[in-house]
Amino acid sequence: MKDISTSILKIDNEEKANGSAIYVSDITIPGMYYAKTIRSTISKGNIKKITLPEMPENYTIVDYKDIPGKNVVKIIFEDQLIFAEDKVTYYGEPIFLIVGPDKIVITELEKQINIEYEEETPEFEYVNSAVHYNFKKGDAKSAFENADKIIEYEYITGYQEQLYIEPQGIVVDIDKNGKVTLTGSLQCPYYVKNAVLQALDAKDSEVRVIQAVVGGAFGGKEEFPSLTTTQLAVAAKKIGKPIKMIYEREEDMEVTTKRHPSKIYMEAAISKDSEILGFRSNVAIDAGANIGLSGVVLSRALIACTGVYTISNLEVKGDVFLTNTVPNGAYRGFGAPQMLFAVEMFMHHIAKEINVDPLELRLKYLAKQGDLTSTQGTFNDPIIMNEMVDKAMEISDYKQKKIDFAKEGVHKGIGMSWFLHGCGFTGSGESTHINALVKLRKDKENKVHILIAAVDMGQGIRTTMKKIVSKILDIPMDQTIYNLPDTDFVPDSGPTVASRTIMIVGGLVARAAKQLKEKWVDKEDITVSERYKQPEYIKWDEENFVGDAYPAYSWGVNIVEVEVCPVTFQVTLKHVWSVYDIGKAIDERIVMGQADGGIMQGIGYGYLEVMNCVDGKIAQKNVTDYIIPTSVDTPAMETVLMDNPYPLGPYGAKGAGELTLVGGAPAVALAIEEAIGNKVFNIPVTPEYIMELIKNGKN
Amino acid sequence: MAKIRFKLNNKMIEIDENPNLRLLDVLRDKFGFTGVKEGCGEGECGACAILINNDVVNSCIVPLGNVNGKEIMTIEGFSLSEKFDVISSSFAEEGAVQCGICTPGMIIASESLLNKNPKPTDEEIRIGLSGNLCRCTGYNAIVKAVTKASKKGDGLW
Amino acid sequence: MVKNIIPTSLNEALELLNDRPFKIMAGGTDLMVQRRAWSQTPPEFIEDVLYIFNLEELKYIKEDKGFIVIGSTTPVEDLLHNDLTPFLLKEAIGIMASPALRHMATIAGNIGNASPAGDTLPILYVLDAIIVLESIEGIRELPINEVITGPRKHVIKQNEIIKEIKIPISVYTDSVFEKVGGRKADAISKLSFTGAVNIKDDKVLDFRIAFGAVSATILRRKEIEEKYVGLTKEELIGKVDEIVNEYDPFIRPIDDQRSNKEYRKTVALNLLKNFIITL
Known part of the structure; x- marks a missing residue:
């Protein structure tokens, strides 16, 4: 039999190509109503009075008073209200829905609504800390006391919008017994189910969640759909009708969660003989108006504070700041892109400051198997970064280009980033919060049903999971069945997030398949299940950030070549090269697709994608103003996968989804830094910023 | 209202409708062609691309x-x-x-391109698809696919 | 009651327009975005709409008495593939939006919409385009700069239609159109620069400059251009700083969600300078 990595055609190519795949906006239910969200038009204040027009028959308002259970969205930290009550804390905060059968009538009603506010002064700066974490490794205090020199810089990162091409959307149906069924564009069916159960104060059997075909998510459909589904479930309970709510693009861009803007302050203690004695870092992320997932985003950022390097003495602290702006949340990378940008730039800036070749400095501190991580855990598995770096430099002709581009009058630059990404939930999250359960059921016709809640949002999970099962059971692909998850039929295998799906869920599926193989009896109905068990050697102290923050790490090297126009300061991407260690690819072509798409999001984050909040409102709220790369902006790319199997992953596989994004920004920023000869501190590195750097920057 | 006649997927259609309606809505809601997707509603993303007289257009602004x-x-x-x-x-x-949300539009744009230029270069493909945003693939696989189609379908266009 | 009409001839359209006001819809690429309503509901037009995009009698490009004449509803993509289309206009169309947009967009739409960032407008200014307006009363011809009076403002009367655009045939030894957008395609200009010169026997016979999106309308100053006609190329290049200073006070861009004024101004002047020194 062929190697598992050998590519096969994805199972959903055809339905997606010919337009027959059913996305949420394509669903209609007879007698369906529509919902529109009425939102705060101020950043902070009290609602004094709401004046509604006379509502025609079949048109109604749904607000917090209609919620049978708790008016809060159940996610990691519960502070996002389903509907605002007497006060609002950000522009765009949902206050109520108007629901009815005709969109034109709803639009007319909306125009007649008047909400009077008592405005308060909103906070947009990093002032109100809601979460504070800090931890230490070694003895940073004496490292800094004994330092010959302290190097310090601040790095600033902006928003990033997921910009899935399919906007958020949910359809709810309700049967005569009051059971609600929510179908939507979402990553985490059980997050949604649990949120709706709490909001409705309902029994487990009264809520069902089904995934529609998802038109891109990238984290943007991790926790946000828990808000819209609870709103619609409450509405369906109130009026007893099926209801559809699809966001408009502008609405989606203004009010849904984004990547947290951040300010990262880095200090390095340098000895007389140019050794890095220690780091101090202070990370601030902007959560927007509520905490939600931000604490977890912060901890992933903090844990990544040394990137791929081993630094013996650390003092790390960080805060989640609340501001009166749109709440931020999950986005592919989850805190790591911000921190890895800062770390990679900082290593370069240190090298420049102490007159050492950056490559030498980085190689000197590159982590090795057995080294202690930033949280005093251990890199248990082999690290093959040296070979990966050599490979990346070889395929890109890095060293020669460095020399050529340094010449006078050449406006080109080449930048290289090194990075890692912890696979799965941070710390003991997999065992304490998720506790994933998977099932395989063989029916009497010997068809094997893969019963998991993992969502295919384009990353090919429906294909790769079937591939794992059919290979282990040695049966044809079409003898396996993996329908879009439906909580009435699949157990909670956890959310489709954190690069955990192949490694954790796929690992459990592989184990279940082996179990089924042993128990296989022809023409008999057999169900097997597997539940996650944390490897014994993994120890994590959540309170103090001590121990193994992740069961395994994927690693990567990105190299980006750019040219910067000296007249317009515009950046042209010339070429991108990547080398990854994701353990083992379950399907090479699928991983290559993740690689290309991931790095373009990472590079876009680094040089192109500008999103600002001006007076509490998102200024770039459509795809004309928020610029993502087109086919013309995208250069040729070359990606090499290096096998380094992880014993506990299926066939040795580790996470791949986020890894391919997190190194893009520093690679492109370093390339631009090389091209213009000025240090870069902020992303995105826009032409406007390049102009400023050339005028006033530091060499 | 106005009487409007056109050919839709090789079938003659005559409808009496508000001519201000977005073609996108007419195709999806009146004819059930939901393979035409709405991504942005302002003619920028190409998810709603269709062919009018063999040329790609964005139906959300037609x-x-x-x-x-x-x-x-x-x-x-x-x-x-x-x-x-x-x-x-x-x-x-x-x-x-x-x-897959951009895929029907990408295929329509590819068809429009190949109609005019059966042997496009890499750069011509990138320009031909420049009005179709994709957030998943980083485009390179798509560009390769169009090159491959141009070779495999030699003589078709 | 709103009454939207799809006329079958230009005459019918002119008569309707003479009768009562209409919003004229060409390709719809701007108008349909501006009037966009909730998905699945019609765009919000308070006025009656006249659909002229399919008037075949307005779709042409021809050469006539020293002019290239472009019918107002000719999609710009057609112009891109026509040998008569002036080089600079092709340059602008080639990087305008995307193929899907170019199949519907028209130059007349760019004029009627009168956005300072309209991609073809700087070219029309630089080429001294004449806009031919027709009504039931007859035809009047106006230079482009007299048609557009401000952002989204023009002098086209309620009963008039843009019939065609006449571009004088002229020769340039060097010309450039530089659009500075947020990305390489599918973008709206942060600013644009257009430059055209005709240098013969080392003498500057013609010197034209226009900037887009750096002031309320397209910026072109003929009085500055005229000062430099008659110089040798060397002399012109020698006066580059002076020329930059001449334009400086007229470049008054704004800050918005796409860029800022410092950038727009610096780059506009950089492009001017670069154009001259690389002649």
Whole structure:
């Protein structure tokens, strides 16, 4: 039999190509109503009075008073209200829905609504800390006391919008017994189910969640759909009708969660003989108006504070700041892109400051198997970064280009980033919060049903999971069945997030398949299940950030070549090269697709994608103003996968989804830094910023 | 209201409708062609791309009044053709389909390009697809797929 | 009651327009975005709409008495593939939006919409385009700069239609159109620069400059251009700083969600300078 990595055609190519795949906006239910969200038009204040027009028959308002259970969205930290009550804390905060059968009538009603506010002064700066974490490794205090020199810089990162091409959307149906069924564009069916159960104060059997075909998510459909589904479930309970709510693009861009803007302050203690004695870092992320997932985003950022390097003495602290702006949340990378940008730039800036070749400095501190991580855990598995770096430099002709581009009058630059990404939930999250359960059921016709809640949002999970099962059971692909998850039929295998799906869920599926193989009896109905068990050697102290923050790490090297126009300061991407260690690819072509798409999001984050909040409102709220790369902006790319199997992953596989994004920004920023000869501190590195750097920057 | 006649997926249609309606809504809601997707509603992302007289256009900014006398082809109609088979199999083989929301529009834009230029260069393909945003693939697999389709379908265009 | 009409001839359209006001819809690429309503509901027009995009009698490009004449509803993509289309206009169309947009967009739409960032407008200014307006009363011809009076403002009367655009045929030894957008395609200009010169026997016979998106309308100053006609190329290049200073006070861009004024101004002047020194 062929190697598992050998590519096969994805199972959903055809339905997606010919337009027959059913996305949420394509669903209609007879007698369906529509919902529109009425939102705060101020950043902070009290609602004094709401004046509604006379509502025609079949048109109604749904607000917090209609919620049978708790008016809060159940996610990691519960502070996002389903509907605002007497006060609002950000522009765009949902206050109520108007629901009815005709969109034109709803639009007319909306125009007649008047909400009077008592405005308060909103906070947009990093002032109100809601979460504070800090931890230490070694003895940073004496490292800094004994330092010959302290190097310090601040790095600033902006928003990033997921910009899935399919906007958020949910359809709810309700049967005569009051059971609600929510179908939507979402990553985490059980997050949604649990949120709706709490909001409705309902029994487990009264809520069902089904995934529609998802038109891109990238984290943007991790926790946000828990808000819209609870709103619609409450509405369906109130009026007893099926209801559809699809966001408009502008609405989606203004009010849904984004990547947290951040300010990262880095200090390095340098000895007389140019050794890095220690780091101090202070990370601030902007959560927007509520905490939600931000604490977890912060901890992933903090844990990544040394990137791929081993630094013996650390003092790390960080805060989640609340501001009166749109709440931020999950986005592919989850805190790591911000921190890895800062770390990679900082290593370069240190090298420049102490007159050492950056490559030498980085190689000197590159982590090795057995080294202690930033949280005093251990890199248990082999690290093959040296070979990966050599490979990346070889395929890109890095060293020669460095020399050529340094010449006078050449406006080109080449930048290289090194990075890692912890696979799965941070710390003991997999065992304490998720506790994933998977099932395989063989029916009497010997068809094997893969019963998991993992969502295919384009990353090919429906294909790769079937591939794992059919290979282990040695049966044809079409003898396996993996329908879009439906909580009435699949157990909670956890959310489709954190690069955990192949490694954790796929690992459990592989184990279940082996179990089924042993128990296989022809023409008999057999169900097997597997539940996650944390490897014994993994120890994590959540309170103090001590121990193994992740069961395994994927690693990567990105190299980006750019040219910067000296007249317009515009950046042209010339070429991108990547080398990854994701353990083992379950399907090479699928991983290559993740690689290309991931790095373009990472590079876009680094040089192109500008999103600002001006007076509490998102200024770039459509795809004309928020610029993502087109086919013309995208250069040729070359990606090499290096096998380094992880014993506990299926066939040795580790996470791949986020890894391919997190190194893009520093690679492109370093390339631009090389091209213009000025240090870069902020992303995105826009032409406007390049102009400023050339005028006033530091060499 | 106005009487509007056009050919839709090879079938003559006459409807009496508000010509201000977005063609996108007419195709999806009145004819059930939901392979035409709405991504941005302002003609920028290309998810709603269709062919009018063999040229790619974004149906979200085409008023119904502008299609009088035209030939419209959605992905549903185009998917019955041999050209579609060549393009879609090339997309599959190159891994050009991920979440799929841009895919019908990409295929329509590819068809429009190949109609005018059966042997496009890499750069011409990038320009031809520049109005179709994709957030999943980083485009390279799509560009390769169009190159492959152009070779596999030699003589079709 | 709103009454939207799809006329079958230009005459019918002119008569309707003479009768009562209409919003004229060409390709719809701007108008349909501006009037966009909730998905699945019609765009919000308070006025009656006249659909002229399919008037075949307005779709042409021809050469006539020293002019290239472009019918107002000719999609710009057609112009891109026509040998008569002036080089600079092709340059602008080639990087305008995307193929899907170019199949519907028209130059007349760019004029009627009168956005300072309209991609073809700087070219029309630089080429001294004449806009031919027709009504039931007859035809009047106006230079482009007299048609557009401010952002989204023009002098086209309620009963008039843009019939065609006349571009004088002229020769340039060097010309450039530089669009500075947020990305390489599918973008709206942060600013644009257009430059055209005709240098014969080392003498500057013609010197034209226009900037887009740096002031309320397209910026072109003929009085500055005229000062430099008659110089040798060397002399012209020698005066580059002076020329930059001449334009400086007229470049008054704004800050918005796409860029800022410092950038727009610096780059506009950089492009001017670069154009001259690389002649």
